[in-house]
Amino acid sequence: MAKILDGKAVAERLRGQLATRIAALDFRPGLVVLRVGEDPASGVYVRNKDKAATAAGFASRTRHLPESTTEAELLAEIAALNADPAVDGILVQLPLPAHIRAEAAIAAVDPAKDVDGFHPINAGRLASGLPGLVPCTPRGAMHLLAEAGASLRGARAVVVGRSQIVGRPMAQLLLAADCTVTIAHSRTRDLPEECRRADILIAAVGRPEMIRGDWVREGAIVIDVGINRLPDGRLVGDVAYAEALPRAAAITPVPGGVGPMTIACLLENTLEAALARRGRRVGVAAAPQGRP
Missing domain, CATH: 3.40.50.720 (NAD(P)-binding Rossmann-like Domain)
Structure with missing residues:
Protein backbone atom coordinates (compact mmCIF):
# COMPACT_ATOMS: atom_id res chain seq x y z
CA MET A 1 0.00 0.00 0.00
CA ALA A 2 1.31 3.43 -0.94
CA LYS A 3 2.69 5.98 1.49
CA ILE A 4 0.15 8.82 1.71
CA LEU A 5 1.91 12.15 1.18
CA ASP A 6 0.19 14.48 3.64
CA GLY A 7 0.41 17.94 2.07
CA LYS A 8 -1.25 19.56 5.08
CA ALA A 9 1.48 18.33 7.41
CA VAL A 10 4.31 19.19 5.03
CA ALA A 11 2.87 22.68 4.43
CA GLU A 12 2.49 23.27 8.17
CA ARG A 13 6.10 22.28 8.74
CA LEU A 14 7.30 24.55 5.93
CA ARG A 15 5.30 27.50 7.28
CA GLY A 16 6.86 26.89 10.70
CA GLN A 17 10.34 26.96 9.19
CA LEU A 18 9.53 30.21 7.41
CA ALA A 19 8.22 31.74 10.63
CA THR A 20 11.49 30.85 12.38
CA ARG A 21 13.52 32.47 9.60
CA ILE A 22 11.38 35.61 9.59
CA ALA A 23 11.59 35.97 13.37
CA ALA A 24 15.37 36.28 13.00
CA LEU A 25 15.13 39.13 10.46
CA ASP A 26 15.16 42.86 11.13
CA PHE A 27 12.19 43.41 8.81
CA ARG A 28 8.91 41.76 7.84
CA PRO A 29 8.62 40.63 4.22
CA GLY A 30 5.73 42.40 2.53
CA LEU A 31 3.16 40.56 0.43
CA VAL A 32 0.22 42.15 -1.39
CA VAL A 33 -2.54 40.29 -3.22
CA LEU A 34 -4.53 42.14 -5.86
CA ARG A 35 -8.02 40.69 -6.18
CA VAL A 36 -10.49 42.01 -8.73
CA GLY A 37 -14.18 41.10 -8.53
CA GLU A 38 -16.08 38.56 -6.47
CA ASP A 39 -15.00 35.10 -7.64
CA PRO A 40 -15.95 32.86 -4.65
CA ALA A 41 -12.99 30.47 -4.94
CA SER A 42 -10.61 33.42 -5.06
CA GLY A 43 -12.16 34.78 -1.89
CA VAL A 44 -11.51 31.52 -0.02
CA TYR A 45 -7.94 31.30 -1.28
CA VAL A 46 -7.14 34.90 -0.40
CA ARG A 47 -8.54 34.55 3.13
CA ASN A 48 -6.49 31.39 3.69
CA LYS A 49 -3.39 33.10 2.30
CA ASP A 50 -3.82 36.11 4.60
CA LYS A 51 -4.24 33.90 7.63
CA ALA A 52 -1.18 31.76 6.84
CA ALA A 53 0.99 34.75 5.93
CA THR A 54 0.14 36.69 9.08
CA ALA A 55 0.74 33.65 11.29
CA ALA A 56 4.20 33.18 9.75
CA GLY A 57 5.17 36.81 10.37
CA PHE A 58 4.69 38.37 6.92
CA ALA A 59 3.30 41.87 6.46
CA SER A 60 0.42 40.69 4.28
CA ARG A 61 -2.54 42.56 2.90
CA THR A 62 -5.11 42.24 0.15
CA ARG A 63 -6.16 45.03 -2.19
CA HIS A 64 -9.70 44.12 -3.26
CA LEU A 65 -10.82 46.03 -6.35
CA PRO A 66 -14.36 46.11 -7.75
CA GLU A 67 -15.46 44.07 -10.78
CA SER A 68 -15.70 47.32 -12.75
CA THR A 69 -11.97 48.01 -12.44
CA THR A 70 -10.47 48.64 -15.88
CA GLU A 71 -7.31 47.03 -17.15
CA ALA A 72 -5.56 50.40 -17.08
CA GLU A 73 -6.56 50.92 -13.45
CA LEU A 74 -5.25 47.49 -12.47
CA LEU A 75 -1.95 48.12 -14.27
CA ALA A 76 -1.64 51.41 -12.39
CA GLU A 77 -2.14 49.56 -9.08
CA ILE A 78 0.58 47.09 -10.06
CA ALA A 79 2.95 49.90 -11.03
CA ALA A 80 2.46 51.54 -7.62
CA LEU A 81 3.25 48.27 -5.84
CA ASN A 82 6.31 47.72 -8.03
CA ALA A 83 7.60 51.08 -6.84
CA ASP A 84 6.80 50.51 -3.14
CA PRO A 85 9.98 49.44 -1.28
CA ALA A 86 7.92 47.85 1.50
CA VAL A 87 6.37 45.36 -0.94
CA ASP A 88 8.47 42.27 -1.66
CA GLY A 89 5.85 40.10 -3.33
CA ILE A 90 2.89 40.85 -5.58
CA LEU A 91 0.25 38.27 -6.47
CA VAL A 92 -2.45 39.06 -9.03
CA GLN A 93 -5.26 36.70 -8.07
CA LEU A 94 -6.69 34.76 -11.01
CA PRO A 95 -9.17 34.56 -12.59
CA LEU A 96 -9.60 38.21 -13.51
CA PRO A 97 -12.80 39.62 -14.98
CA ALA A 98 -13.17 38.91 -18.69
CA HIS A 99 -12.38 42.49 -19.73
CA ILE A 100 -8.89 42.37 -18.17
CA ARG A 101 -6.15 40.40 -19.93
CA ALA A 102 -4.42 38.12 -17.43
CA GLU A 103 -1.23 38.09 -19.51
CA ALA A 104 -1.04 41.90 -19.39
CA ALA A 105 -1.42 41.95 -15.61
CA ILE A 106 1.17 39.20 -15.11
CA ALA A 107 3.69 40.90 -17.40
CA ALA A 108 3.24 44.20 -15.53
CA VAL A 109 4.52 42.78 -12.22
CA ASP A 110 8.18 43.43 -11.43
CA PRO A 111 9.85 40.00 -12.01
CA ALA A 112 11.72 40.42 -8.70
CA LYS A 113 8.33 40.64 -6.92
CA ASP A 114 6.55 37.99 -9.02
CA VAL A 115 5.96 35.49 -6.22
CA ASP A 116 3.53 33.51 -8.40
CA GLY A 117 6.45 32.79 -10.74
CA PHE A 118 4.35 33.48 -13.84
CA HIS A 119 6.22 36.43 -15.37
CA PRO A 120 7.79 35.60 -18.76
CA ILE A 121 11.24 36.51 -17.42
CA ASN A 122 10.92 34.06 -14.52
CA ALA A 123 9.53 31.41 -16.87
CA GLY A 124 12.52 31.99 -19.16
CA ARG A 125 14.99 31.76 -16.29
CA LEU A 126 13.48 28.47 -15.21
CA ALA A 127 13.61 27.11 -18.78
CA SER A 128 17.26 28.19 -18.99
CA GLY A 129 18.17 26.45 -15.74
CA LEU A 130 18.80 29.73 -13.91
CA PRO A 131 17.66 30.62 -10.37
CA GLY A 132 14.40 32.51 -10.15
CA LEU A 133 10.93 32.56 -8.68
CA VAL A 134 9.11 29.34 -9.54
CA PRO A 135 5.33 28.75 -9.80
CA THR A 252 -0.88 12.46 -2.83
CA PRO A 253 -4.55 12.50 -1.82
CA VAL A 254 -7.11 14.98 -3.16
CA PRO A 255 -7.88 17.08 -1.24
CA GLY A 256 -5.00 17.40 1.22
CA GLY A 257 -2.05 16.68 -1.04
CA VAL A 258 -0.60 19.28 -3.39
CA GLY A 259 -3.26 21.91 -2.64
CA PRO A 260 -2.04 22.96 0.84
CA MET A 261 1.49 23.34 -0.53
CA THR A 262 0.56 26.20 -2.87
CA ILE A 263 0.14 28.85 -0.17
CA ALA A 264 3.17 27.58 1.76
CA CYS A 265 5.31 27.90 -1.36
CA LEU A 266 3.88 31.34 -2.12
CA LEU A 267 5.21 32.39 1.28
CA GLU A 268 8.52 30.67 0.59
CA ASN A 269 8.81 32.61 -2.67
CA THR A 270 7.98 35.86 -0.88
CA LEU A 271 10.72 35.37 1.70
CA GLU A 272 13.24 34.54 -0.99
CA ALA A 273 12.18 37.58 -3.04
CA ALA A 274 12.56 39.79 0.06
CA LEU A 275 16.04 38.49 0.79
CA ALA A 276 17.17 38.76 -2.83
CA ARG A 277 15.90 42.35 -3.10
CA ARG A 278 18.03 43.27 -0.09
CA GLY A 279 21.11 41.50 -1.39
CA ARG A 280 20.99 38.86 1.29
CA ARG A 281 21.71 35.19 0.89
CA VAL A 282 18.71 33.13 -0.18
CA GLY A 283 18.44 29.87 1.74
CA VAL A 284 17.49 27.57 -1.12
CA ALA A 285 17.72 28.36 -4.83
CA ALA A 286 14.36 28.15 -6.55
CA ALA A 287 15.89 26.36 -9.53
CA PRO A 288 19.30 24.68 -9.78
CA GLN A 289 21.83 25.76 -12.35
CA GLY A 290 21.54 24.00 -15.67
CA ARG A 291 23.88 21.12 -16.41
CA PRO A 292 24.52 18.84 -19.39
Missing part, protein backbone atom coordinates in the same frame (compact mmCIF):
# COMPACT_ATOMS: atom_id res chain seq x y z
CA CYS A 136 4.08 27.71 -6.38
CA THR A 137 2.27 24.47 -7.23
CA PRO A 138 5.24 22.83 -9.01
CA ARG A 139 7.49 23.99 -6.19
CA GLY A 140 5.12 22.36 -3.72
CA ALA A 141 5.20 19.14 -5.74
CA MET A 142 8.99 19.11 -5.48
CA HIS A 143 8.71 19.39 -1.69
CA LEU A 144 6.35 16.40 -1.70
CA LEU A 145 8.75 14.36 -3.83
CA ALA A 146 11.40 15.05 -1.20
CA GLU A 147 8.93 13.96 1.49
CA ALA A 148 8.43 10.71 -0.42
CA GLY A 149 12.17 10.11 -0.38
CA ALA A 150 12.25 10.08 -4.17
CA SER A 151 15.60 9.47 -5.82
CA LEU A 152 15.32 11.92 -8.70
CA ARG A 153 18.67 11.57 -10.42
CA GLY A 154 18.16 9.41 -13.50
CA ALA A 155 14.50 8.70 -12.68
CA ARG A 156 11.98 8.60 -15.52
CA ALA A 157 9.36 11.28 -14.88
CA VAL A 158 6.15 11.70 -16.86
CA VAL A 159 4.21 14.95 -16.53
CA VAL A 160 0.65 14.69 -17.84
CA GLY A 161 -0.34 18.27 -18.61
CA ARG A 162 1.34 21.13 -20.44
CA SER A 163 -0.02 24.31 -18.85
CA GLN A 164 2.22 27.30 -18.20
CA ILE A 165 1.16 27.22 -14.54
CA VAL A 166 1.93 23.59 -13.70
CA GLY A 167 2.91 21.18 -16.46
CA ARG A 168 5.73 23.03 -18.17
CA PRO A 169 7.43 24.45 -15.05
CA MET A 170 7.04 21.07 -13.35
CA ALA A 171 8.91 19.42 -16.21
CA GLN A 172 11.67 22.04 -16.00
CA LEU A 173 12.14 21.50 -12.26
CA LEU A 174 12.34 17.74 -12.73
CA LEU A 175 14.82 18.15 -15.58
CA ALA A 176 16.96 20.41 -13.38
CA ALA A 177 16.90 17.63 -10.76
CA ASP A 178 18.40 15.22 -13.34
CA CYS A 179 15.22 13.32 -14.19
CA THR A 180 14.57 12.05 -17.69
CA VAL A 181 11.34 13.89 -18.45
CA THR A 182 8.42 13.26 -20.79
CA ILE A 183 5.64 15.82 -21.14
CA ALA A 184 2.39 14.09 -22.10
CA HIS A 185 -1.15 15.41 -22.42
CA SER A 186 -4.69 14.45 -23.32
CA ARG A 187 -3.79 14.00 -27.00
CA THR A 188 -0.67 11.89 -26.44
CA ARG A 189 -0.80 8.63 -28.37
CA ASP A 190 -1.11 5.61 -26.05
CA LEU A 191 -1.13 7.78 -22.94
CA PRO A 192 -1.65 4.80 -20.60
CA GLU A 193 1.60 3.21 -21.79
CA GLU A 194 3.50 6.48 -21.39
CA CYS A 195 2.26 6.70 -17.80
CA ARG A 196 3.28 3.10 -17.08
CA ARG A 197 6.90 3.97 -17.91
CA ALA A 198 7.08 6.56 -15.12
CA ASP A 199 9.02 6.20 -11.90
CA ILE A 200 7.49 9.59 -11.03
CA LEU A 201 4.05 10.39 -12.41
CA ILE A 202 2.75 13.98 -12.20
CA ALA A 203 -0.94 14.36 -13.07
CA ALA A 204 -1.92 17.90 -14.03
CA VAL A 205 -4.37 17.48 -16.89
CA GLY A 206 -7.56 18.79 -15.25
CA ARG A 207 -9.83 15.80 -15.95
CA PRO A 208 -11.39 13.91 -13.03
CA GLU A 209 -9.86 10.48 -12.48
CA MET A 210 -8.59 10.32 -16.04
CA ILE A 211 -5.49 8.37 -15.02
CA ARG A 212 -6.62 4.91 -14.01
CA GLY A 213 -4.92 2.64 -11.52
CA ASP A 214 -3.56 0.27 -14.14
CA TRP A 215 -1.77 3.21 -15.80
CA VAL A 216 0.47 3.45 -12.70
CA ARG A 217 3.66 1.45 -12.64
CA GLU A 218 4.20 -0.72 -9.57
CA GLY A 219 6.30 1.30 -7.13
CA ALA A 220 5.86 4.66 -8.85
CA ILE A 221 5.48 7.93 -6.96
CA VAL A 222 2.27 9.71 -7.96
CA ILE A 223 1.76 13.45 -7.48
CA ASP A 224 -1.83 14.41 -8.32
CA VAL A 225 -2.14 18.14 -8.95
CA GLY A 226 -5.72 17.96 -10.22
CA ILE A 227 -8.70 19.09 -8.18
CA ASN A 228 -12.08 18.49 -9.76
CA ARG A 229 -15.57 18.76 -8.30
CA LEU A 230 -17.97 16.01 -9.35
CA PRO A 231 -21.73 16.56 -9.79
CA ASP A 232 -22.31 14.94 -6.39
CA GLY A 233 -20.04 17.54 -4.76
CA ARG A 234 -17.04 15.29 -4.14
CA LEU A 235 -13.54 16.58 -4.87
CA VAL A 236 -11.31 14.19 -6.81
CA GLY A 237 -7.98 14.44 -8.54
CA ASP A 238 -6.84 13.55 -12.02
CA VAL A 239 -5.87 10.08 -10.77
CA ALA A 240 -8.30 7.32 -9.79
CA TYR A 241 -6.95 7.33 -6.24
CA ALA A 242 -8.47 4.10 -4.90
CA GLU A 243 -7.21 2.19 -7.95
CA ALA A 244 -3.69 3.68 -7.81
CA LEU A 245 -3.24 3.30 -4.05
CA PRO A 246 -2.27 -0.40 -4.06
CA ARG A 247 0.20 0.06 -6.92
CA ALA A 248 2.07 3.26 -6.04
CA ALA A 249 4.98 3.56 -3.61
CA ALA A 250 3.70 6.99 -2.57
CA ILE A 251 0.73 9.12 -3.63
Whole structure:
Protein backbone atom coordinates (compact mmCIF):
# COMPACT_ATOMS: atom_id res chain seq x y z
CA MET A 1 0.00 0.00 0.00
CA ALA A 2 1.31 3.43 -0.94
CA LYS A 3 2.69 5.98 1.49
CA ILE A 4 0.15 8.82 1.71
CA LEU A 5 1.91 12.15 1.18
CA ASP A 6 0.19 14.48 3.64
CA GLY A 7 0.41 17.94 2.07
CA LYS A 8 -1.25 19.56 5.08
CA ALA A 9 1.48 18.33 7.41
CA VAL A 10 4.31 19.19 5.03
CA ALA A 11 2.87 22.68 4.43
CA GLU A 12 2.49 23.27 8.17
CA ARG A 13 6.10 22.28 8.74
CA LEU A 14 7.30 24.55 5.93
CA ARG A 15 5.30 27.50 7.28
CA GLY A 16 6.86 26.89 10.70
CA GLN A 17 10.34 26.96 9.19
CA LEU A 18 9.53 30.21 7.41
CA ALA A 19 8.22 31.74 10.63
CA THR A 20 11.49 30.85 12.38
CA ARG A 21 13.52 32.47 9.60
CA ILE A 22 11.38 35.61 9.59
CA ALA A 23 11.59 35.97 13.37
CA ALA A 24 15.37 36.28 13.00
CA LEU A 25 15.13 39.13 10.46
CA ASP A 26 15.16 42.86 11.13
CA PHE A 27 12.19 43.41 8.81
CA ARG A 28 8.91 41.76 7.84
CA PRO A 29 8.62 40.63 4.22
CA GLY A 30 5.73 42.40 2.53
CA LEU A 31 3.16 40.56 0.43
CA VAL A 32 0.22 42.15 -1.39
CA VAL A 33 -2.54 40.29 -3.22
CA LEU A 34 -4.53 42.14 -5.86
CA ARG A 35 -8.02 40.69 -6.18
CA VAL A 36 -10.49 42.01 -8.73
CA GLY A 37 -14.18 41.10 -8.53
CA GLU A 38 -16.08 38.56 -6.47
CA ASP A 39 -15.00 35.10 -7.64
CA PRO A 40 -15.95 32.86 -4.65
CA ALA A 41 -12.99 30.47 -4.94
CA SER A 42 -10.61 33.42 -5.06
CA GLY A 43 -12.16 34.78 -1.89
CA VAL A 44 -11.51 31.52 -0.02
CA TYR A 45 -7.94 31.30 -1.28
CA VAL A 46 -7.14 34.90 -0.40
CA ARG A 47 -8.54 34.55 3.13
CA ASN A 48 -6.49 31.39 3.69
CA LYS A 49 -3.39 33.10 2.30
CA ASP A 50 -3.82 36.11 4.60
CA LYS A 51 -4.24 33.90 7.63
CA ALA A 52 -1.18 31.76 6.84
CA ALA A 53 0.99 34.75 5.93
CA THR A 54 0.14 36.69 9.08
CA ALA A 55 0.74 33.65 11.29
CA ALA A 56 4.20 33.18 9.75
CA GLY A 57 5.17 36.81 10.37
CA PHE A 58 4.69 38.37 6.92
CA ALA A 59 3.30 41.87 6.46
CA SER A 60 0.42 40.69 4.28
CA ARG A 61 -2.54 42.56 2.90
CA THR A 62 -5.11 42.24 0.15
CA ARG A 63 -6.16 45.03 -2.19
CA HIS A 64 -9.70 44.12 -3.26
CA LEU A 65 -10.82 46.03 -6.35
CA PRO A 66 -14.36 46.11 -7.75
CA GLU A 67 -15.46 44.07 -10.78
CA SER A 68 -15.70 47.32 -12.75
CA THR A 69 -11.97 48.01 -12.44
CA THR A 70 -10.47 48.64 -15.88
CA GLU A 71 -7.31 47.03 -17.15
CA ALA A 72 -5.56 50.40 -17.08
CA GLU A 73 -6.56 50.92 -13.45
CA LEU A 74 -5.25 47.49 -12.47
CA LEU A 75 -1.95 48.12 -14.27
CA ALA A 76 -1.64 51.41 -12.39
CA GLU A 77 -2.14 49.56 -9.08
CA ILE A 78 0.58 47.09 -10.06
CA ALA A 79 2.95 49.90 -11.03
CA ALA A 80 2.46 51.54 -7.62
CA LEU A 81 3.25 48.27 -5.84
CA ASN A 82 6.31 47.72 -8.03
CA ALA A 83 7.60 51.08 -6.84
CA ASP A 84 6.80 50.51 -3.14
CA PRO A 85 9.98 49.44 -1.28
CA ALA A 86 7.92 47.85 1.50
CA VAL A 87 6.37 45.36 -0.94
CA ASP A 88 8.47 42.27 -1.66
CA GLY A 89 5.85 40.10 -3.33
CA ILE A 90 2.89 40.85 -5.58
CA LEU A 91 0.25 38.27 -6.47
CA VAL A 92 -2.45 39.06 -9.03
CA GLN A 93 -5.26 36.70 -8.07
CA LEU A 94 -6.69 34.76 -11.01
CA PRO A 95 -9.17 34.56 -12.59
CA LEU A 96 -9.60 38.21 -13.51
CA PRO A 97 -12.80 39.62 -14.98
CA ALA A 98 -13.17 38.91 -18.69
CA HIS A 99 -12.38 42.49 -19.73
CA ILE A 100 -8.89 42.37 -18.17
CA ARG A 101 -6.15 40.40 -19.93
CA ALA A 102 -4.42 38.12 -17.43
CA GLU A 103 -1.23 38.09 -19.51
CA ALA A 104 -1.04 41.90 -19.39
CA ALA A 105 -1.42 41.95 -15.61
CA ILE A 106 1.17 39.20 -15.11
CA ALA A 107 3.69 40.90 -17.40
CA ALA A 108 3.24 44.20 -15.53
CA VAL A 109 4.52 42.78 -12.22
CA ASP A 110 8.18 43.43 -11.43
CA PRO A 111 9.85 40.00 -12.01
CA ALA A 112 11.72 40.42 -8.70
CA LYS A 113 8.33 40.64 -6.92
CA ASP A 114 6.55 37.99 -9.02
CA VAL A 115 5.96 35.49 -6.22
CA ASP A 116 3.53 33.51 -8.40
CA GLY A 117 6.45 32.79 -10.74
CA PHE A 118 4.35 33.48 -13.84
CA HIS A 119 6.22 36.43 -15.37
CA PRO A 120 7.79 35.60 -18.76
CA ILE A 121 11.24 36.51 -17.42
CA ASN A 122 10.92 34.06 -14.52
CA ALA A 123 9.53 31.41 -16.87
CA GLY A 124 12.52 31.99 -19.16
CA ARG A 125 14.99 31.76 -16.29
CA LEU A 126 13.48 28.47 -15.21
CA ALA A 127 13.61 27.11 -18.78
CA SER A 128 17.26 28.19 -18.99
CA GLY A 129 18.17 26.45 -15.74
CA LEU A 130 18.80 29.73 -13.91
CA PRO A 131 17.66 30.62 -10.37
CA GLY A 132 14.40 32.51 -10.15
CA LEU A 133 10.93 32.56 -8.68
CA VAL A 134 9.11 29.34 -9.54
CA PRO A 135 5.33 28.75 -9.80
CA CYS A 136 4.08 27.71 -6.38
CA THR A 137 2.27 24.47 -7.23
CA PRO A 138 5.24 22.83 -9.01
CA ARG A 139 7.49 23.99 -6.19
CA GLY A 140 5.12 22.36 -3.72
CA ALA A 141 5.20 19.14 -5.74
CA MET A 142 8.99 19.11 -5.48
CA HIS A 143 8.71 19.39 -1.69
CA LEU A 144 6.35 16.40 -1.70
CA LEU A 145 8.75 14.36 -3.83
CA ALA A 146 11.40 15.05 -1.20
CA GLU A 147 8.93 13.96 1.49
CA ALA A 148 8.43 10.71 -0.42
CA GLY A 149 12.17 10.11 -0.38
CA ALA A 150 12.25 10.08 -4.17
CA SER A 151 15.60 9.47 -5.82
CA LEU A 152 15.32 11.92 -8.70
CA ARG A 153 18.67 11.57 -10.42
CA GLY A 154 18.16 9.41 -13.50
CA ALA A 155 14.50 8.70 -12.68
CA ARG A 156 11.98 8.60 -15.52
CA ALA A 157 9.36 11.28 -14.88
CA VAL A 158 6.15 11.70 -16.86
CA VAL A 159 4.21 14.95 -16.53
CA VAL A 160 0.65 14.69 -17.84
CA GLY A 161 -0.34 18.27 -18.61
CA ARG A 162 1.34 21.13 -20.44
CA SER A 163 -0.02 24.31 -18.85
CA GLN A 164 2.22 27.30 -18.20
CA ILE A 165 1.16 27.22 -14.54
CA VAL A 166 1.93 23.59 -13.70
CA GLY A 167 2.91 21.18 -16.46
CA ARG A 168 5.73 23.03 -18.17
CA PRO A 169 7.43 24.45 -15.05
CA MET A 170 7.04 21.07 -13.35
CA ALA A 171 8.91 19.42 -16.21
CA GLN A 172 11.67 22.04 -16.00
CA LEU A 173 12.14 21.50 -12.26
CA LEU A 174 12.34 17.74 -12.73
CA LEU A 175 14.82 18.15 -15.58
CA ALA A 176 16.96 20.41 -13.38
CA ALA A 177 16.90 17.63 -10.76
CA ASP A 178 18.40 15.22 -13.34
CA CYS A 179 15.22 13.32 -14.19
CA THR A 180 14.57 12.05 -17.69
CA VAL A 181 11.34 13.89 -18.45
CA THR A 182 8.42 13.26 -20.79
CA ILE A 183 5.64 15.82 -21.14
CA ALA A 184 2.39 14.09 -22.10
CA HIS A 185 -1.15 15.41 -22.42
CA SER A 186 -4.69 14.45 -23.32
CA ARG A 187 -3.79 14.00 -27.00
CA THR A 188 -0.67 11.89 -26.44
CA ARG A 189 -0.80 8.63 -28.37
CA ASP A 190 -1.11 5.61 -26.05
CA LEU A 191 -1.13 7.78 -22.94
CA PRO A 192 -1.65 4.80 -20.60
CA GLU A 193 1.60 3.21 -21.79
CA GLU A 194 3.50 6.48 -21.39
CA CYS A 195 2.26 6.70 -17.80
CA ARG A 196 3.28 3.10 -17.08
CA ARG A 197 6.90 3.97 -17.91
CA ALA A 198 7.08 6.56 -15.12
CA ASP A 199 9.02 6.20 -11.90
CA ILE A 200 7.49 9.59 -11.03
CA LEU A 201 4.05 10.39 -12.41
CA ILE A 202 2.75 13.98 -12.20
CA ALA A 203 -0.94 14.36 -13.07
CA ALA A 204 -1.92 17.90 -14.03
CA VAL A 205 -4.37 17.48 -16.89
CA GLY A 206 -7.56 18.79 -15.25
CA ARG A 207 -9.83 15.80 -15.95
CA PRO A 208 -11.39 13.91 -13.03
CA GLU A 209 -9.86 10.48 -12.48
CA MET A 210 -8.59 10.32 -16.04
CA ILE A 211 -5.49 8.37 -15.02
CA ARG A 212 -6.62 4.91 -14.01
CA GLY A 213 -4.92 2.64 -11.52
CA ASP A 214 -3.56 0.27 -14.14
CA TRP A 215 -1.77 3.21 -15.80
CA VAL A 216 0.47 3.45 -12.70
CA ARG A 217 3.66 1.45 -12.64
CA GLU A 218 4.20 -0.72 -9.57
CA GLY A 219 6.30 1.30 -7.13
CA ALA A 220 5.86 4.66 -8.85
CA ILE A 221 5.48 7.93 -6.96
CA VAL A 222 2.27 9.71 -7.96
CA ILE A 223 1.76 13.45 -7.48
CA ASP A 224 -1.83 14.41 -8.32
CA VAL A 225 -2.14 18.14 -8.95
CA GLY A 226 -5.72 17.96 -10.22
CA ILE A 227 -8.70 19.09 -8.18
CA ASN A 228 -12.08 18.49 -9.76
CA ARG A 229 -15.57 18.76 -8.30
CA LEU A 230 -17.97 16.01 -9.35
CA PRO A 231 -21.73 16.56 -9.79
CA ASP A 232 -22.31 14.94 -6.39
CA GLY A 233 -20.04 17.54 -4.76
CA ARG A 234 -17.04 15.29 -4.14
CA LEU A 235 -13.54 16.58 -4.87
CA VAL A 236 -11.31 14.19 -6.81
CA GLY A 237 -7.98 14.44 -8.54
CA ASP A 238 -6.84 13.55 -12.02
CA VAL A 239 -5.87 10.08 -10.77
CA ALA A 240 -8.30 7.32 -9.79
CA TYR A 241 -6.95 7.33 -6.24
CA ALA A 242 -8.47 4.10 -4.90
CA GLU A 243 -7.21 2.19 -7.95
CA ALA A 244 -3.69 3.68 -7.81
CA LEU A 245 -3.24 3.30 -4.05
CA PRO A 246 -2.27 -0.40 -4.06
CA ARG A 247 0.20 0.06 -6.92
CA ALA A 248 2.07 3.26 -6.04
CA ALA A 249 4.98 3.56 -3.61
CA ALA A 250 3.70 6.99 -2.57
CA ILE A 251 0.73 9.12 -3.63
CA THR A 252 -0.88 12.46 -2.83
CA PRO A 253 -4.55 12.50 -1.82
CA VAL A 254 -7.11 14.98 -3.16
CA PRO A 255 -7.88 17.08 -1.24
CA GLY A 256 -5.00 17.40 1.22
CA GLY A 257 -2.05 16.68 -1.04
CA VAL A 258 -0.60 19.28 -3.39
CA GLY A 259 -3.26 21.91 -2.64
CA PRO A 260 -2.04 22.96 0.84
CA MET A 261 1.49 23.34 -0.53
CA THR A 262 0.56 26.20 -2.87
CA ILE A 263 0.14 28.85 -0.17
CA ALA A 264 3.17 27.58 1.76
CA CYS A 265 5.31 27.90 -1.36
CA LEU A 266 3.88 31.34 -2.12
CA LEU A 267 5.21 32.39 1.28
CA GLU A 268 8.52 30.67 0.59
CA ASN A 269 8.81 32.61 -2.67
CA THR A 270 7.98 35.86 -0.88
CA LEU A 271 10.72 35.37 1.70
CA GLU A 272 13.24 34.54 -0.99
CA ALA A 273 12.18 37.58 -3.04
CA ALA A 274 12.56 39.79 0.06
CA LEU A 275 16.04 38.49 0.79
CA ALA A 276 17.17 38.76 -2.83
CA ARG A 277 15.90 42.35 -3.10
CA ARG A 278 18.03 43.27 -0.09
CA GLY A 279 21.11 41.50 -1.39
CA ARG A 280 20.99 38.86 1.29
CA ARG A 281 21.71 35.19 0.89
CA VAL A 282 18.71 33.13 -0.18
CA GLY A 283 18.44 29.87 1.74
CA VAL A 284 17.49 27.57 -1.12
CA ALA A 285 17.72 28.36 -4.83
CA ALA A 286 14.36 28.15 -6.55
CA ALA A 287 15.89 26.36 -9.53
CA PRO A 288 19.30 24.68 -9.78
CA GLN A 289 21.83 25.76 -12.35
CA GLY A 290 21.54 24.00 -15.67
CA ARG A 291 23.88 21.12 -16.41
CA PRO A 292 24.52 18.84 -19.39
